[in-house]
Amino acid sequence: MAGRSSSATALRRLMTEYKQLTSGGSPDGMFTAGPISESDFFTWEALICGPKDTPFEGGVFAAKLTFVRYVITPKFDIYHTETDCSPPPQPSDYPLSPFKMKFDPPLFHPNIYADGNVCISILHTPGDDPTMYEQASERWSPVQSVEKVILSVISMLAGKLNQSTRMSWITDHPAFNQEPNLESGANIDCCKLYRDNREEYERIVRESIKEQLGL
Amino acid sequence: MNTLLSANVPDPTDFPPLTIAPGLRTLDGSLRCNICGELFDAPVTLNCGHCFCSFCVRSSLAEKQECPACRKTAIEGHLRPNPVMEEVVSAWKLSRPYILNLSKADSEQQQRDATPVATPKAKKRKIMAETGTRSGASTSSGVSAPRSPSKSKRTRQGSEVFFNTIPTSDADEDEMPEPSNASANPRPDDLVKCPMCTRRVKYKSINQHMDQGCKDPPLESTRSTMSDWKKLMAGPNKGKQKDTSDDEDNFPLPKASYATLKDRKLKEMLTEHGLPISGDRNQWIHRHQRWVMIYNANLDRSSRNRKTKQELRKELKKWEDEKAKKRRTTVEDNAAHEKRHKNEFAQLVDAARPRGDKGAPKAAASTAKWTAEQSKNNAAISLSGDKSPRAAQTEGNHCEREKNAIVVDSEEEREMVFLQRT
Ligand SMILES: [Zn+2]
Ligand SMILES: [Zn+2]
Ligand SMILES: [Zn+2]
Numbered sequence: 001m002a003g004r005s006s007s008a009t010a011l012r013r014l015m016t017e018y019k020q021l022t023s024g025g026s027p028d029g030m031f032t033a034g035p036i037s038e039s040d041f042f043t044w045e046a047l048i049c050g051p052k053d054t055p056f057e058g059g060v061f062a063a064k065l066t067f068v069r070y071v072i073t074p075k076f077d078i079y080h081t082e083t084d085c086s087p088p089p090q091p092s093d094y095p096l097s098p099f100k101m102k103f104d105p106p107l108f109h110p111n112i113y114a115d116g117n118v119c120i121s122i123l124h125t126p127g128d129d130p131t132m133y134e135q136a137s138e139r140w141s142p143v144q145s146v147e148k149v150i151l152s153v154i155s156m157l158a159g160k161l162n163q164s165t166r167m168s169w170i171t172d173h174p175a176f177n178q179e180p181n182l183e184s185g186a187n188i189d190c191c192k193l194y195r196d197n198r199e200e201y202e203r204i205v206r207e208s209i210k211e212q213l214g215l
Numbered sequence: 216m217n218t219l220l221s222a223n224v225p226d227p228t229d230f231p232p233l234t235i236a237p238g239l240r241t242l243d244g245s246l247r248c249n250i251c252g253e254l255f256d257a258p259v260t261l262n263c264g265h266c267f268c269s270f271c272v273r274s275s276l277a278e279k280q281e282c283p284a285c286r287k288t289a290i291e292g293h294l295r296p297n298p299v300m301e302e303v304v305s306a307w308k309l310s311r312p313y314i315l316n317l318s319k320a321d322s323e324q325q326q327r328d329a330t331p332v333a334t335p336k337a338k339k340r341k342i343m344a345e346t347g348t349r350s351g352a353s354t355s356s357g358v359s360a361p362r363s364p365s366k367s368k369r370t371r372q373g374s375e376v377f378f379n380t381i382p383t384s385d386a387d388e389d390e391m392p393e394p395s396n397a398s399a400n401p402r403p404d405d406l407v408k409c410p411m412c413t414r415r416v417k418y419k420s421i422n423q424h425m426d427q428g429c430k431d432p433p434l435e436s437t438r439s440t441m442s443d444w445k446k447l448m449a450g451p452n453k454g455k456q457k458d459t460s461d462d463e464d465n466f467p468l469p470k471a472s473y474a475t476l477k478d479r480k481l482k483e484m485l486t487e488h489g490l491p492i493s494g495d496r497n498q499w500i501h502r503h504q505r506w507v508m509i510y511n512a513n514l515d516r517s518s519r520n521r522k523t524k525q526e527l528r529k530e531l532k533k534w535e536d537e538k539a540k541k542r543r544t545t546v547e548d549n550a551a552h553e554k555r556h557k558n559e560f561a562q563l564v565d566a567a568r569p570r571g572d573k574g575a576p577k578a579a580a581s582t583a584k585w586t587a588e589q590s591k592n593n594a595a596i597s598l599s600g601d602k603s604p605r606a607a608q609t610e611g612n613h614c615e616r617e618k619n620a621i622v623v624d625s626e627e628e629r630e631m632v633f634l635q636r637t
Contacts, residue, residue: 019226095251097278142250142275143249143283
């Protein structure tokens, strides 16, 4: 691949991933993902089905994936600031760097910011550790992919399931065994609720899904 | 969207699934680098045994010193070229289109055998409808384009066989001949007519021939034993005779600790490799860093696959041009962003086009003279000027290509035909 510039490489890899997702489909048909428009292959939309046997069951959640590189300065930590004031994007060097994922509308989850941005270790490069609690083994590496990240996010939504209900696609990789990170979660109120009153948390999630479905 | 999809970056799903063709997808997949998703280019192995393109893994190690796959600690010093894998990949590139054709013909035959006559037609129509939706441009795919009825009958001689090996429309379903898959495809040594220059070329070398813009002598009848001999006499590093100075440079460049280097030394290091000293110190450093990476990755190719320094310089320039162009881009509002993106996107797609060693027009080296002007970053010009002669020809020839549905079906050959039309 040495003959290509980094964003041409990014484009080609994204095209490959898109093609594979389209022809292979996702495990259990749990999500779809692809570029939003033909003119911009660096912005994708994913539609994710709420995993079974979780409060998210029945919902369909849209998320935007952005494949541009944000230069992180000490003032601008994209993971822990509201995102509308992000610095200007640089050409994507995906897959060397991860992409960004934002639920729109936002989801109520300990590791999702109020603005919908997802905070998950697989989307963090080994260099930056916004939470200080992440294992290096769960971080981004260039062999990760859109598919792996989304599966990881689904697993995050599901929380740690007991063995009997674990879905077939969950591998032993640590990234696919996400327990919400409550130590320094993205949504502090949600973290508290999740820890102290799980039933209430689940009720709120179910309510929001009913609302979304117009029930 | 589907025009993009059918523009077709080759990948394992080109082959039928496990149930129909066991192992083929896996085979194709395991010859690909997990970083860039393409067939290994200058494959290297780490201590842990994982294999990547030399350049890909060097870029990755620059970010984090670990194997991208298993995260074992790794440094550039661990990298070992994997010439056997390189050989396997070259052979696979050569045989891939052939096997693809065979497997397609075979799986369609299986479908026909397994189902009543009417069903496969319906199925196929559905597939074609799918690939044509949204953009409404099924013909631009070059893959699903229907053939005209007159072309549809399979003839058994010369070039016609070549173009008609893959049934692409259901119109002529009933005229399809008996299984006879293998015999329908030309053998590697069969002569086929080149769709570009119409000269006769060996099937096995048609891709290469077209890559070189039809400039190589057609392999008509006599084998060019003379040139074979010349190659042998030229010694082990005969690969690039025109750049003989490369012969001595078989050692990887050391990494520099730029912080301690004086400007003068830095400039020396650039000029030493024929690189420009335009821009500021920061640019010099980036330029040199990138050069070291490109240069060392090139050494991980076996000598006959190595690129010349001139080619490497062109790669470096391309990278810088694009970086410069992108740096100026900031996203203010979505509409403007989208608008601008459309052009850039087309260029990017062009840049992303499969480009083998032979893809770049080597003759154009004189135009690639790289001076201080490059900082004015006319990236757009350089990108379009960089099109291989084949791409230019394709524009004139695309009608013919559509008629023929699939001209050549290899890694290098899959043109992003839609580019010329969007
Ligand atoms: Zn690679
Ligand atoms: Zn490894
Ligand atoms: Zn030709």
